[in-house]
Amino acid sequence: MSDADILASAPARQTANWRAQLPTLIRVYGIILTLVLLLAVVTIGNPAFISQQNVFNMASQWAPAGIMAVGMTFVILTGGFDLSVASAYSLCAVVAAYVGQNHAPSVSFAAAIAVGLVFGLANGILVAVVRINPFITTVGSGFIINGVALVLTQNAAFLVNNDDFGILGAGRWHGIPYSGMLLVIFLVFFGFVLARTIYGEAIYAVGGNYEASRLSGIRVRAVVASAYVLMGGCVGLAGCIAASQLSSAQANLDPGIIFDVLTIVVVGGTSLSGGSGAMWRTAVGLGIIATISNGFVLLDISPYYQSIIKGSIIVAALALDTGLTRLVRAK
Amino acid sequence: MSEQVIGSGTAAPRNIPIRKRDSNSTVAIRVRNVSKSFPGVQALRGINFELLSGEVHGLVGANGAGKSTFIRMLSGASVPDTGEIEVQGSPLLFDDPRLQSGAGIAAIYQELTIIPEMSVLSNAFLGKVPSRFFVTDKRRMERRFAELSEWMGLKIPPHANAGSLSVANQQMIEILRAVQTDQNVLIMDEPTAPLGPYERARLYELIGRLKESGVAIIFISHDLDEVLQLSDRVSVMREGLLVETRTAANWTKDTLVQAMLGDVQIVPGSKRTHASDQELLHVSNLALPGRVSGLSFGLHEGEILGIAGLVGAGRTEVLRCIAGAEPSAQGSMRFVGVDCPWPRTIREAIGRGIVLAPEDRKRQGLVLSRSSLSNLMLADLPAVAVGPVIDRSKTRERGTALARQLGFNPERLDAEALNLSGGNQQKLVLGKWLNRKPRILLLDEPTRGIDLGAKQEIFQAIRRLSDQGMGVILVSSDLEEVVEHSDRVLVMARGRQIDILDGHDATVERILNLIFAVESRASDAGVS
Numbered sequence: 001m002s003d004a005d006i007l008a009s010a011p012a013r014q015t016a017n018w019r020a021q022l023p024t025l026i027r028v029y030g031i032i033l034t035l036v037l038l039l040a041v042v043t044i045g046n047p048a049f050i051s052q053q054n055v056f057n058m059a060s061q062w063a064p065a066g067i068m069a070v071g072m073t074f075v076i077l078t079g080g081f082d083l084s085v086a087s088a089y090s091l092c093a094v095v096a097a098y099v100g101q102n103h104a105p106s107v108s109f110a111a112a113i114a115v116g117l118v119f120g121l122a123n124g125i126l127v128a129v130v131r132i133n134p135f136i137t138t139v140g141s142g143f144i145i146n147g148v149a150l151v152l153t154q155n156a157a158f159l160v161n162n163d164d165f166g167i168l169g170a171g172r173w174h175g176i177p178y179s180g181m182l183l184v185i186f187l188v189f190f191g192f193v194l195a196r197t198i199y200g201e202a203i204y205a206v207g208g209n210y211e212a213s214r215l216s217g218i219r220v221r222a223v224v225a226s227a228y229v230l231m232g233g234c235v236g237l238a239g240c241i242a243a244s245q246l247s248s249a250q251a252n253l254d255p256g257i258i259f260d261v262l263t264i265v266v267v268g269g270t271s272l273s274g275g276s277g278a279m280w281r282t283a284v285g286l287g288i289i290a291t292i293s294n295g296f297v298l299l300d301i302s303p304y305y306q307s308i309i310k311g312s313i314i315v316a317a318l319a320l321d322t323g324l325t326r327l328v329r330a331k
Numbered sequence: 332m333s334e335q336v337i338g339s340g341t342a343a344p345r346n347i348p349i350r351k352r353d354s355n356s357t358v359a360i361r362v363r364n365v366s367k368s369f370p371g372v373q374a375l376r377g378i379n380f381e382l383l384s385g386e387v388h389g390l391v392g393a394n395g396a397g398k399s400t401f402i403r404m405l406s407g408a409s410v411p412d413t414g415e416i417e418v419q420g421s422p423l424l425f426d427d428p429r430l431q432s433g434a435g436i437a438a439i440y441q442e443l444t445i446i447p448e449m450s451v452l453s454n455a456f457l458g459k460v461p462s463r464f465f466v467t468d469k470r471r472m473e474r475r476f477a478e479l480s481e482w483m484g485l486k487i488p489p490h491a492n493a494g495s496l497s498v499a500n501q502q503m504i505e506i507l508r509a510v511q512t513d514q515n516v517l518i519m520d521e522p523t524a525p526l527g528p529y530e531r532a533r534l535y536e537l538i539g540r541l542k543e544s545g546v547a548i549i550f551i552s553h554d555l556d557e558v559l560q561l562s563d564r565v566s567v568m569r570e571g572l573l574v575e576t577r578t579a580a581n582w583t584k585d586t587l588v589q590a591m592l593g594d595v596q597i598v599p600g601s602k603r604t605h606a607s608d609q610e611l612l613h614v615s616n617l618a619l620p621g622r623v624s625g626l627s628f629g630l631h632e633g634e635i636l637g638i639a640g641l642v643g644a645g646r647t648e649v650l651r652c653i654a655g656a657e658p659s660a661q662g663s664m665r666f667v668g669v670d671c672p673w674p675r676t677i678r679e680a681i682g683r684g685i686v687l688a689p690e691d692r693k694r695q696g697l698v699l700s701r702s703s704l705s706n707l708m709l710a711d712l713p714a715v716a717v718g719p720v721i722d723r724s725k726t727r728e729r730g731t732a733l734a735r736q737l738g739f740n741p742e743r744l745d746a747e748a749l750n751l752s753g754g755n756q757q758k759l760v761l762g763k764w765l766n767r768k769p770r771i772l773l774l775d776e777p778t779r780g781i782d783l784g785a786k787q788e789i790f791q792a793i794r795r796l797s798d799q800g801m802g803v804i805l806v807s808s809d810l811e812e813v814v815e816h817s818d819r820v821l822v823m824a825r826g827r828q829i830d831i832l833d834g835h836d837a838t839v840e841r842i843l844n845l846i847f848a849v850e851s852r853a854s855d856a857g858v859s
Contacts, residue, residue, distance in 0.1 A: 196720055196721055196723075197716070197719045197720050197721060198712040198719055201708070201709075201721060202712070204700075204701055205701065208698035208699065208700040208701055209694070209695075209697065209698040209699065209700075211694060212694070212695050212698055213698065213709070214677060215654075215656065215677055215687065215689055215695055216709045216763065217677055217678050217710055219678070271700075275698060275700040276700045
């Protein structure tokens with residue numbers, strides 16, 4: 001594009017002042033501004049929101065969705081999608097609770113994570129090797145996984161009478177929940193993997209242009225499949241945390257959690273078409289969704305209005321992003 | 332396989348499927364003092380321009396000169412900051428490309444806008460479907476398509492999927508779509524870039540016919556010979572200014588280049604008569620079932636081997652086979668004197684040091700959403716990493732060195748590849764491979780749609796590398812370019828090797844004669 005050339009030429013960049021770059025800045029960092037504004041509004045409305053206890057509670061409460069959003073960020077960056085997470089999350093929680101009834105918690109958690117990884121690998125092979133559309137693959141595998149969970153449980157809840165089983169989800173160290181720590185560790189560690197490693201670069205490249213990556217000698221199928229395996233591992237851990245928090249699990253634990261997971265990633269600004277996004281965006285998206293959900297309870301806003309406001313903020317954030325992208329790239 | 336691009340086409344058509352206009356040199360478009368700026372840059376500066384009915388008006392300029400901005404403005408896709416545009420005496424209303432076609436302007440853009448999943452017919456009438464009582468009138472579409480096809484000398488099956496056509500035929504459908512709207516003004520931005528010499532000749536004929544019917548045409552191309560041959564007048568743009576308009580007879584290729592570049596000097600390409608004796612690669616009996624067969628040739632250290640042929644002759648396939656991108660390729664390969672199995676995967680070929688810079692840089696070459704720097708490193712990430720972690724300063728160091736080598740502005744390493752000109756994108760594709768220090772570089776249409784300056788820089792870089800011993804195989808539809816830069820030229824037609832010419836024997840004329848001898852024999856034998 002010839003004009004883009006002019007636009008980005010060196011002297012032009014030097015003369016362009018901050019005013020001209022404002023749309024770009026807002027596009028890149030506007031989502032942080034949204035989070036700050038939301039935090040300010042909720043805090044002013046009810047200062048208890050930023051109390052240490054409330055923040056820790058939120059971290060614990062959002063740990064399962066947040067950890068799954070870490071895996072989903074990888075999957076979406078490769079240009080894929082995983083709709084089976086809600087079912088797999090329930091199944092992993094069920095496995096953890098089932099095994100945890102008679103075995104040590106560590107064994108039960110390892111079993112649950114292993115189940116998550118296996119289903120992740122199955123999704124990965126179907127999408128990357130057999131090359132079925134990820135949407136269809138994961139809707140299908142979601143049904144299968146949900147069915148397996150129902151068969152296993154006969155739709156009854158498994159209860160675990162073992163205090164140690166609850167440590168992962170409900171335990172705390174000086175008031176800081178272990179689950180919240182895990183969430184932060186996941187965000188930071190996998191954020192680093194995405195931003196600074198060969199593997200992260202390959203994830204972006206494969207999602208940005210599959211064919212160009214293949215022709216550049218990247219193992220495209222392995223990279224795509226690995227994202228689903230990672231997703232599976234995250235789902236396994238999230239299931240463990242949920243089972244541990246509740247000391248029980250059932251086949252339809254929280255079918256709606258898929259929407260939270262997807263919304264966290266997408267509101268952060270990671271593109272559904274793959275190849276562009278970042279883990280810090282997922283962290284910010286998590287902050288926004290958690291603030292809306294938790295803050296609005298503190299502000300005594302009726303749950304009915306909460307849905308309307310939540311939806312509006314999500315759509316507005318995406319509309320703003322799209323609009324600014326167009327403005328920035330205006331020809 | 333061989334979908335005939337264009338029919339014999341010379342027979343005079345009985346019906347002319349477009350209106351005849353008065354071509355008394357009335358002014359079709361008048362542009363007065365139009366300027367346009369984008370944040371931080373003046374893209375167009377006070378353009379004055381006149382397009383007469385029945386005129387072919389060539390528009391040339393380096394990438395970034397403002398041609399695209401200018402024609403986007405004429406076709407209503409962009410609004411000028413100041414100045415006015417009159418079409419047939421009435422001022423142009425902006426904001427909506429659909430209003431523009433009401434104003435009598437149709438445009439063919441550089442990027443193809445074919446929808447691959449739809450039929451040829453649907454694509455040809457996209458946005459302007461003939462209908463009766465809100466129901467599409469398929470029979471009318473078919474009739475009109477047949478008329479136009481005959482008139483344009485096309486033989487494309489109307490019900491085929493547009494995506495299954497060759498790029499050349501897709502381009503012809505784009506042109507048909509613009510022609511069928513029967514507008515007074517037709518803007519063509521690089522219409523010949525994806526076409527081979529044979530298809531080009533058909534397009535030139537079509538332009539002549541449109542002109543006779545009184546259609547005014549703005550013709551943009553980087554091929555100056557073509558511009559001079561086709562145009563009545565030629566305007567040159569440089570840095571947002573319309574530098575000069577003269578009748579074609581008053582321009583020469585040299586004066587045009589001078590006007591386009593301003594003060595920049597041009598160095599002619601250097602050609603070598605003999606490369607080293609060391610054979611890097613020897614291919615025997617290469618075949619890709621149904622596409623190419625019977626190719627045997629060698630490539631020496633430091634040699635540039637050109638492959639010449641028409642679109643569809645199998646040039647791209649040969650490169651893809653050597654690069655390991657065609658698992659069903661057959662043949663034997665000797666690499667640096669050692670017989671080795673034919674590479675079946677890209678990674679296998681890359682492992683030997685054979686790399687391919689593909690034809691379509693946007694779809695196959697670059698990850699557009701990533702920075703230039705990321706793209707440069709893409710093919711050899713482990714080299715800039717410590718274990719699994721990428722070393723950022725090493726990355727930048729390497730990237731800057733590569734950028735300098737290719738004449739790519741290092742300050743733009745952080746720009747998304749999406750926002751770069753074609754020339755700069757091509758430099759990234761090359762840089763990505765040079766980063767791996769390949770033994771053999773396969774170049775498929777490395778200069779398609781890029782400007783003179785960038786072309787020069789690219790060929791200078793390639794020549795420097797081949798001087799250091801790298802072997803290069805060059806495929807280009809621009810025969811002059813192949814002849815100018817190759818040490819030897821392999822001529823292909825219909826999937827077969829016709830001849831290999833030494834550099835000093837290779838001329839465009841000789842190559843075309845070889846090709847058309849085969850083409851006419853094939854059509855005499857009824858193979859089409």
